Amino acid sequence: MVxxxxxxxxSEDGESEMKTNARPDEVRILEALLFASKEPLDxxxxxARLPAGxxxxxxxxxxxxxxxxxxxxxxxxxxKWAFRTASDLSWLLTKEQVETRKLSRAAIETLAIIAYHQPxxxxxxxxxxxxxxxxxxxxxxxxxxxxxxxxxRKVPGRPLTYGTTEEFxxxxxxxxxxxxxxxxxxxxxGMLDGRLPPxxxxxxxxxxxALREDEDPLEPGDLDYGLAPRPTSEE
Amino acid sequence: MVxxxxxxxxSEDGESEMKTNARPDEVRILEALLFASKEPLDxxxxxARLPAGxxxxxxxxxxxxxxxxxxxxxxxxxxKWAFRTASDLSWLLTKEQVETRKLSRAAIETLAIIAYHQPxxxxxxxxxxxxxxxxxxxxxxxxxxxxxxxxxRKVPGRPLTYGTTEEFxxxxxxxxxxxxxxxxxxxxxGMLDGRLPPxxxxxxxxxxxALREDEDPLEPGDLDYGLAPRPTSEE
Amino acid sequence: xNAEIIPFSADVADRASDEPALVVDVEGFEGPLDLLLxxxxxxxxxxxxxxxxxxxxxxxxxxEAARKLRLELAADYLVMAAWLAYLKSRLLVPDxxxxxxxxxxxxxxxxxxRLKRLEAFREVAQKLMERPRLGRDVFDRGxxxxxxxxxHPQYTATLYDLLSAYxxxxxxxxxxxxxxxxxxxxxxxxxxETIERILGEVAETEWGRxxxxxxxxxxxxxxxxxxxxxxxxATLEMVREGVMEIQQHTAFSPIYLRKRRAAAGASASxxxxxxx
Numbered sequence: 001m002v003x004x005x006x007x008x009x010x011s012e013d014g015e016s017e018m019k020t021n022a023r024p025d026e027v028r029i030l031e032a033l034l035f036a037s038k039e040p041l042d043x044x045x046x047x048a049r050l051p052a053g054x055x056x057x058x059x060x061x062x063x064x065x066x067x068x069x070x071x072x073x074x075x076x077x078x079x080k081w082a083f084r085t086a087s088d089l090s091w092l093l094t095k096e097q098v099e100t101r102k103l104s105r106a107a108i109e110t111l112a113i114i115a116y117h118q119p120x121x122x123x124x125x126x127x128x129x130x131x132x133x134x135x136x137x138x139x140x141x142x143x144x145x146x147x148x149x150x151x152x153r154k155v156p157g158r159p160l161t162y163g164t165t166e167e168f169x170x171x172x173x174x175x176x177x178x179x180x181x182x183x184x185x186x187x188x189x190g191m192l193d194g195r196l197p198p199x200x201x202x203x204x205x206x207x208x209x210a211l212r213e214d215e216d217p218l219e220p221g222d223l224d225y226g227l228a229p230r231p232t233s234e235e
Numbered sequence: 236m237v238x239x240x241x242x243x244x245x246s247e248d249g250e251s252e253m254k255t256n257a258r259p260d261e262v263r264i265l266e267a268l269l270f271a272s273k274e275p276l277d278x279x280x281x282x283a284r285l286p287a288g289x290x291x292x293x294x295x296x297x298x299x300x301x302x303x304x305x306x307x308x309x310x311x312x313x314x315k316w317a318f319r320t321a322s323d324l325s326w327l328l329t330k331e332q333v334e335t336r337k338l339s340r341a342a343i344e345t346l347a348i349i350a351y352h353q354p355x356x357x358x359x360x361x362x363x364x365x366x367x368x369x370x371x372x373x374x375x376x377x378x379x380x381x382x383x384x385x386x387x388r389k390v391p392g393r394p395l396t397y398g399t400t401e402e403f404x405x406x407x408x409x410x411x412x413x414x415x416x417x418x419x420x421x422x423x424x425g426m427l428d429g430r431l432p433p434x435x436x437x438x439x440x441x442x443x444x445a446l447r448e449d450e451d452p453l454e455p456g457d458l459d460y461g462l463a464p465r466p467t468s469e470e
Numbered sequence: 471x472n473a474e475i476i477p478f479s480a481d482v483a484d485r486a487s488d489e490p491a492l493v494v495d496v497e498g499f500e501g502p503l504d505l506l507l508x509x510x511x512x513x514x515x516x517x518x519x520x521x522x523x524x525x526x527x528x529x530x531x532x533x534e535a536a537r538k539l540r541l542e543l544a545a546d547y548l549v550m551a552a553w554l555a556y557l558k559s560r561l562l563v564p565d566x567x568x569x570x571x572x573x574x575x576x577x578x579x580x581x582x583x584r585l586k587r588l589e590a591f592r593e594v595a596q597k598l599m600e601r602p603r604l605g606r607d608v609f610d611r612g613x614x615x616x617x618x619x620x621x622h623p624q625y626t627a628t629l630y631d632l633l634s635a636y637x638x639x640x641x642x643x644x645x646x647x648x649x650x651x652x653x654x655x656x657x658x659x660x661x662x663e664t665i666e667r668i669l670g671e672v673a674e675t676e677w678g679r680x681x682x683x684x685x686x687x688x689x690x691x692x693x694x695x696x697x698x699x700x701x702x703x704a705t706l707e708m709v710r711e712g713v714m715e716i717q718q719h720t721a722f723s724p725i726y727l728r729k730r731r732a733a734a735g736a737s738a739s740x741x742x743x744x745x746x
Contacts, residue, residue, distance in 0.1 A: 028304075029306055029324060032321060032324045032327050033306075035615075036615040037617075038611050049327060071264055071270070085267040085270060086608070087602035087608050089263065089264060092284065092285075093271050096272070096609050097605065108598075109591060111598070112591055113591055128587060128591060129503065129588065129591075130501050130502060130506075131501025131502070131503065171603055171604045171605075172603060173602050173604065180594070181598060181600075183594070185590075186594055189586070191591070270609070271610075274613060275613075328618060329617065329618045331620050332619055334621045335623075335626055336623045336625050337627070340635070343627050343631050343632060347633070347636030347639070363639075363640070364639055365639075407627075409629075421636075426633055427640070427641055431644050431645070432644055
């Protein structure tokens with residue numbers, strides 16, 4: 001728990017003063033930082049503005065609990081934190097809704113395969129869907145910022161592998177990737193190990209940027225391909 | 236008033252559950268509206284977006300009080316309302332960044348004259364350099380923290396005299412100012428031309444803060460001029 | 471392709487009468503697997519227990535119907551049709567003498583797995599899209615408070631920069647003094663200024679010797695010639711202007727000068743110490 005002693009407040013002119021306030025100042029700082037930002041903030045960024053030795057994890061947990069019943073909630077998104085409006089109030093906020101490009105069925109399915117099956121190559125996506133992916137589908141998904149090329153599979157042709165991004169996690173409000181709805185059932189039914197040799201353990205989707213054993217890092221220039229990612233070698 | 240029935244909360248897995256909480260719905264709604272709005276909202280706009288019969292003033296007052304001790308406050312801006320970082324935490328909204336800059340040729344030449352010839356007035360620097368010095372040059376040098384006004388010369392107009400600081404000595408890796416190379420060393424290093432006139436000399440520099448015989452102490456207020464140091468009397 | 475709709479008759483018998491007839495818009499399918507999955511759903515059984523044989527029949531009937539209507543079908547659909555026809559023949563007429571390898575049952579199981587997998591991904595895709603989404607169901611701070619950047623300039627300069635700047639400007643300045651310090655020419659303007667000052671010092675009517683007045687300027691022997699020449703030229707100029715009078719009795723003899731009297735027309739003769 002956060003220390004409950006009176007907190008040192010750094011006032012604008014840099015001097016210190018004692019403040020008697022039931023609310024610990026570290027929590028106020030945390031609150032202010034997270035509130036001011038549109039983007040989720042990681043714990044490192046938050047720590048940089050807080051006194052050394054401050055128990056950030058405990059404070060975040062306390063703040064999250066404190067805001068749980070409010071119109072604005074503190075949510076964890078991957079390894080970042082952000083305030084978001086409570087999801088049950090969406091009916092009030094129609095004015096704030098942003099026009100989003102409606103994704104085609106092909107794009108939605110492709111996104112789901114990338115999310116649940118990552119890292120995954122284009123050929124693997126095509127195998128699952130039983131149809132070739134049009135170039136535009138991957139482009140549209142890259143444009144959303146939800147997917148990214150993350151490496152190359154160590155197989156002949158060295159195809160690009162795709163995975164999801166932090167924006168994906170933030171957009172769909174996932175605390176972590178394993179919170180993907182229906183993931184357990186999908187895994188339990190053996191749907192994620194179709195192509196792998198039987199001695200492989202069942203893969204779990206992971207957006208951990210660390211490459212898998214069967215992935216090579218991207219090469220210079222690969223990210224330029226990002227927006228037109230159909231390396232001929234993959235065919 | 237908004238229905239006070241238990242609210243439908245969409246939990247993370249998309250299912251609904253009943254949630255009983257003591258927090259009045261009005262405040263949650265207001266909180267979410269103000270949080271998500273792109274601009275401060277006036278009471279008329281808020282009312283229009285809230286269920287009929289909603290006691291706006293009461294909800295605003297309640298919310299304002301609730302947030303008063305927090306890192307984020309509900310503030311009234313004219314006749315509009317918005318969440319803003321608490322004013323004592325406004326320093327959180329600044330990011331200090333160090334930007335490396337190279338000194339201009341004129342600045343480094345002026346600095347060198349001040350280092351060797353201190354205490355020295357602007358007019359004396361100009362006399363040694365054979366060119367006039369722009370106001371900006373002295374300003375930049377004062378900004379570096381490497382020079383300081385140290386007194387006033389006992390001559391008509393009582394111009395400021397400049398000298399170097401301890402930061403100067405440490406920045407240039409000197410143990411003391413008198414470690415600056417003299418005439419013979421500069422010649423030896425090939426920096427000074429061999430064909431100099433016989434009366435050419437290089438002073439032995441000293442940053443002894445004690446005033447010289449021809450210096451008066453700075454007057455109150457002189458140091459405020461420090462960052463805009465062209466007192467008209469010096470012209 | 472036209473937006474033609476094919477009622478899919480092969481299936482009609484199995485369907486409850488209140489259901490709309492399956493309308494098949496070929497364009498609406500995302501490939502043969504999608505078409506197969508749609509057909510499989512009509513069997514209303516778990517995909518694991520689906521009759522691949524019946525499914526193959528339905529698929530082949532669909533392709534046949536589409537061909538009759540002269541609909542263009544992508545090659546994918548035709549390849550699948552050929553494969554299903556082959557699978558069907560092997561399922562119907564098992565070849566007991568076939569070497570070990572993939573059996574018709576394995577092929578059917580693999581197809582069933584792919585259909586099941588596609589359906590499973592469709593289901594999770596749907597669930598994913600139904601999650602509370604940012605900008606649709608939940609919102610971030612609409613009016614974020616920007617972080618202002620305060621830049622602290624950090625100046626850099628090396629000792630070498632400093633020393634070479636010092637040395638080079640001192641040398642430059644010292645050498646320029648050496649070049650221009652000795653003035654070898656006394657300009658006409660300088661001469662005139664000096665003579666005017668001298669004239670101011672002498673009494674109105676007195677004649678004075680020019681070289682006596684200028685003696686202090688002859689200290690540097692190098693200057694003698696230029697001082698004499700310039701001051702003589704300056705005096706002539708001033709005489710012409712009527713500011714002063716001048717006389718010299720013989721060539722190379724001393725030159726006398728005095729202020730011109732303001733009103734008096736006649737010029738008095740020089741004082742006694744001069745020789746006529």
